Amino acid sequence: MLSNLSLILPELVLFIGAMVLLMYGAFSTKDVTRGVDLGAMGLLVIAAVLALTQSPNGQEVAFNGAFAVDGFTSLMKGLTFIATAVAIAMSRDFMAREKLARFEFSVLLVLAATGMGMMISANDLIALYMGIELQSLALYVVAAINRDSLRSTEAGLKYFVLGALSSGLLLYGASLIYGFSGATGFGDIALAFQPENGQLPIAMTIGLVFLIAGLAFKISAVPFHMWTPDVYEGAPTAVTAFFAAAPKLAGMAIFVRVMMTAFPDAIVAWQQIIIFVSFASMALGAFAAIGQRNIKRLLAYSSIGHMGFALVGFAAGTQDGVAGVVLYMALYAVMTLGTFACVLSMRREGGMVEKIDNLAGLSQTRPFMAACLAIMMFSLAGIPPLAGFFGKLFVFRAAIDAGLYGLSILGVLSSVVGAFYYLRIVKIMYIDAPPEEPYAPMARDMRYLAGASAAFALLFFVYPAPLVELSELAASALFQTPAVEVVTSIARP
Amino acid sequence: MTLTALAFYLFATVSVASAFMVIAARNPVYSVLFLILTFFNSAGLFVLLGAEFLALLLVVVYVGAVAVLFLFVVMMLDIDFAELSEGFLQYMPIGATIGLILLLELILVFGASATSLEAQVLATATPEGMTNAEALGRVLYTDYIYYFQAAGAILLVAMIGAIVLTLVDSTSTRRQSIAAQNARTREDGVEMVDVKPGQGL
Numbered sequence: 001m002l003s004n005l006s007l008i009l010p011e012l013v014l015f016i017g018a019m020v021l022l023m024y025g026a027f028s029t030k031d032v033t034r035g036v037d038l039g040a041m042g043l044l045v046i047a048a049v050l051a052l053t054q055s056p057n058g059q060e061v062a063f064n065g066a067f068a069v070d071g072f073t074s075l076m077k078g079l080t081f082i083a084t085a086v087a088i089a090m091s092r093d094f095m096a097r098e099k100l101a102r103f104e105f106s107v108l109l110v111l112a113a114t115g116m117g118m119m120i121s122a123n124d125l126i127a128l129y130m131g132i133e134l135q136s137l138a139l140y141v142v143a144a145i146n147r148d149s150l151r152s153t154e155a156g157l158k159y160f161v162l163g164a165l166s167s168g169l170l171l172y173g174a175s176l177i178y179g180f181s182g183a184t185g186f187g188d189i190a191l192a193f194q195p196e197n198g199q200l201p202i203a204m205t206i207g208l209v210f211l212i213a214g215l216a217f218k219i220s221a222v223p224f225h226m227w228t229p230d231v232y233e234g235a236p237t238a239v240t241a242f243f244a245a246a247p248k249l250a251g252m253a254i255f256v257r258v259m260m261t262a263f264p265d266a267i268v269a270w271q272q273i274i275i276f277v278s279f280a281s282m283a284l285g286a287f288a289a290i291g292q293r294n295i296k297r298l299l300a301y302s303s304i305g306h307m308g309f310a311l312v313g314f315a316a317g318t319q320d321g322v323a324g325v326v327l328y329m330a331l332y333a334v335m336t337l338g339t340f341a342c343v344l345s346m347r348r349e350g351g352m353v354e355k356i357d358n359l360a361g362l363s364q365t366r367p368f369m370a371a372c373l374a375i376m377m378f379s380l381a382g383i384p385p386l387a388g389f390f391g392k393l394f395v396f397r398a399a400i401d402a403g404l405y406g407l408s409i410l411g412v413l414s415s416v417v418g419a420f421y422y423l424r425i426v427k428i429m430y431i432d433a434p435p436e437e438p439y440a441p442m443a444r445d446m447r448y449l450a451g452a453s454a455a456f457a458l459l460f461f462v463y464p465a466p467l468v469e470l471s472e473l474a475a476s477a478l479f480q481t482p483a484v485e486v487v488t489s490i491a492r493p
Numbered sequence: 494m495t496l497t498a499l500a501f502y503l504f505a506t507v508s509v510a511s512a513f514m515v516i517a518a519r520n521p522v523y524s525v526l527f528l529i530l531t532f533f534n535s536a537g538l539f540v541l542l543g544a545e546f547l548a549l550l551l552v553v554v555y556v557g558a559v560a561v562l563f564l565f566v567v568m569m570l571d572i573d574f575a576e577l578s579e580g581f582l583q584y585m586p587i588g589a590t591i592g593l594i595l596l597l598e599l600i601l602v603f604g605a606s607a608t609s610l611e612a613q614v615l616a617t618a619t620p621e622g623m624t625n626a627e628a629l630g631r632v633l634y635t636d637y638i639y640y641f642q643a644a645g646a647i648l649l650v651a652m653i654g655a656i657v658l659t660l661v662d663s664t665s666t667r668r669q670s671i672a673a674q675n676a677r678t679r680e681d682g683v684e685m686v687d688v689k690p691g692q693g694l
Binding site for chain 1: 653
């Protein structure tokens with residue numbers, strides 16, 4: 001029992017801490033929002049450190065195989081928790097100014113992070129569903145947290161209804177998989193379908209497709225992306241910043257883990273689907289963003305496109321590919337949080353502005369913010385030598401090694417199309433004439449966050465080794481069991 | 494044996510008939526009452542199958558909570574259900590088609606399916622000499638504690654969410670003050686008045 005608890009320690013700390021913060025907030029007579037925010041960030045940092053230092057040799061499971069910890073889950077959990085903590089740090093000023101400051105917000109974010117941890121470590125279909133629901137339910141609530149705003153409540157409701165639909169698809173797939181393999185544990189499912197047992201039964205393939213549909217919804221990959229622009233636009237900007245980073249990291253992590261540990265031998269069945277989803281996401285992200293005038297909608301399409309790029313590495317199905325996915329997601333999280341630190345600072349006397357045209361002449365009124373945002377845009381576009389370029393380099397190299405030439409070429413082409421709208425923002429900031437009304441100065445936290453992520457994106461190429469090694473270590477954890485060794489030989493005939 | 498068969502036909506007939514009445518009744522309150530009757534008879538069917546815990550749950554959860562909630566919604570909201578169901582019959586052809594297809598599929602499934610031996614073993618999962626509730630309780634808090642607690646966490650989030658999204662914390666809300674209630678004495682609350690006959694207060 002104690003060894004079980006030591007494995008779930010990061011989630012346990014988050015969950016118990018969230019309940020303590022909730023009690024503190026509910027029973028104190030004063031407004032304790034700032035204190036609860038600080039407590040929540042502290043909890044998330046502690047949990048991240050616990051998760052990162054936990055990495056055992058090989059895989060360890062707890063609770064009869066429901067929960068697994070290995071190098072991959074440790075790194076992804078650490079990144080997710082840190083991204084959530086940064087999202088809370090960015091939200092504090094914004095929520096107070098928009099009169100949305102409520103202590104439940106950061107409690108819900110901590111509970112969402114608990115769900116993400118459970119989801120990343122899930123080693124069983126039931127545990128997977130439980131983690132996803134815990135995470136999603138908290139996300140639906142924070143999307144609608146500005147309950148007096150029609151757009152925010154609409155975003156929350158839309159997210160909830162579509163999320164429930166995707167959960168239904170996922171459960172339907174899971175029940176088919178359980179019915180035909182007789183097991184819910186990932187390892188047992190993999191054992192039930194060894195290549196020598198012949199072809200994957202057709203019902204199993206259908207189950208796999210439904211499972212992929214449910215997971216693709218969580219990372220907003222095409223064709224399950226429809227909710228993203230509306231939810232990103234409608235939710236308060238601080239909530240959007242959170243949505244763009246941590247849940248995507250967690251969703252991608254469990255997507256890769258389910259496919260690699262539960263269906264290592266069915267790679268032929270799911271590789272096709274991932275290739276299609278990846279290509280469609282990249283193309284839609286590139287083309288649909290061109291017409292956007294609202295920066296949050298634009299970033300929603302940008303995030304759809306970036307999920308497509310990350311999936312390129314996943315489609316390769318190799319250890320290098322998974323390492324590329326991990327690296328890409330880590331860099332993407334930093335870039336998107338940095339971008340949102342700037343978007344959250346797009347504020348004038350009257351309130352927030354969200355139009356891209358409102359950025360005109362920012363280089364003259366707020367040179368620091370313009371510089372940070374420009375670096376982020378260059379990095380998101382994947383222009384060397386910024387960090388975003390290396391993410392793309394690693395996933396495309398893995399795809400080419402695995403022989404996916406078509407997907408790589410299409411990916412590079414959509415990256416070129418995507419560069420158009422990123423560079424247009426830079427053009428508006430640096431070339432267009434400034435408006436009469438200047439922006440309010442950036443808050444101190446935002447300045448540090450935007451500056452730090454811009455510096456990271458700018459200087460990553462100087463010393464990329466630590467993060468690259470970490471992601472390779474994480475990926476190797478998924479390829480340690482003998483059942484998975486088979487995959488590499490299938491993927492590289 | 495015959496008694497069981499008799500009970501089965503009784504429960505089955507009443508539940509099918511009352512399920513039909515749920516959609517046929519004009520008054521929505523009658524519909525909800527028929528729904529409760531359906532739940533009770535389904536619970537009876539579960540008892541016949543030896544799943545007394547499920548029967549208990551059906552009565553406690555569905556009759557006790559869900560149906561009563563329905564009843565409240567139906568009676569509280571001023572919805573003209575007769576008007577809502579007007580023109581409902583125009584969807585009859587498509588509804589009948591879907592129903593027919595589903596019926597055919599069910600017949601095909603039951604005609605062609607075979608139950609594997611393993612499934613028959615799994616169907617009698619209850620260990621000897623133990624009730625359903627006891628068997629579930631033994632694994633729920635031991636083998637499945639992780640899932641159980643995770644479900645609890647999800648419900649907690651749902652509760653926080655409902656409060657965050659709906660509770661209006663205005664100054665006009667009158668809250669219960671238990672201390673003030675307990676501190677009240679007979680002298681505070683009761684006043685003896687000598688009323689003259691025929692005058693009133």
